[in-house]
Amino acid sequence: MASKWFTSKSFKLSLPRHHRRSDTHGPPISRSPPYDNSRAHQLREAFRYFDSNGDGKISSEELISFFAGMGENISQDEADAVIGDHDTDGDRLLDFQDFVQLLERDSGDDDLRRAFEMFEIEKGSGCITPNGLQRMLDRLGDHKTYDECVAMIRAFDLDGNGVLDFNEFQTMMT
Structure with missing residues (x-):
């Protein structure tokens, strides 16, 4: 049985990794701005x-x-x-x-919805807060300050309310 995050035909999620490598190993790391959303x-x-x-x-x-x-x-x-x-x-x-x-394959809303729910600090709240983002990134080993998480959310916060709703999250992930 395939994981809820992907089937053998298509991978459905791209989330931060729990270990970042240094600039000295592997392919060059780009020097683009930290919140480049291209x-x-x-x-x-x-x-x-x-x-x-x-x-x-x-x-x-x-x-x-x-x-x-x-x-x-x-x-x-x-x-x-x-x-x-x-x-x-x-x-x-x-x-x-x-x-x-x-x-690049079609990931489907179900998997994206599950990913979104992982970041919700209050389940069912319908939004990702800077605290929720920070908590999940910490779990994944990608430690960010609260202010960094605020800035990350701001980059995709289309309505300017300081949190990401599902539609904003979907835009960010696609």
Whole structure:
């Protein structure tokens, strides 16, 4: 049975990784502004979160580790199936282009809704607050200050109320 975050046919979520690598390993890290919300920047950032060892490839072990950090357990078979469905060069690893193709598939609102709910500090509140964002990022090992979380939310807060509703979150993720 596939994890609620992806099926063997399409991966449905890009969230921060619990370990960031240094600038000295793997592909160069872009020097774009920290809150650049371009699609290319978002994809690069998501890839870096998954690629915990910084080798420019995502292994099944890295997929398992990423989801374990989010409190989701996936099996080796599930991780291998996702990689097998998207690995274009047969090395049983996802390079950046494989990862982009995987993420560019239609993710569906159900999975996006579950991701949104992970960030809600008060379940059912319908919004992501800076505290909720900070708490989830801390869980994932990506420690941000409260002010950094406020700035991250501000970048996608279309109505200016200081929180993200589902539609704003959906815009941010797509």
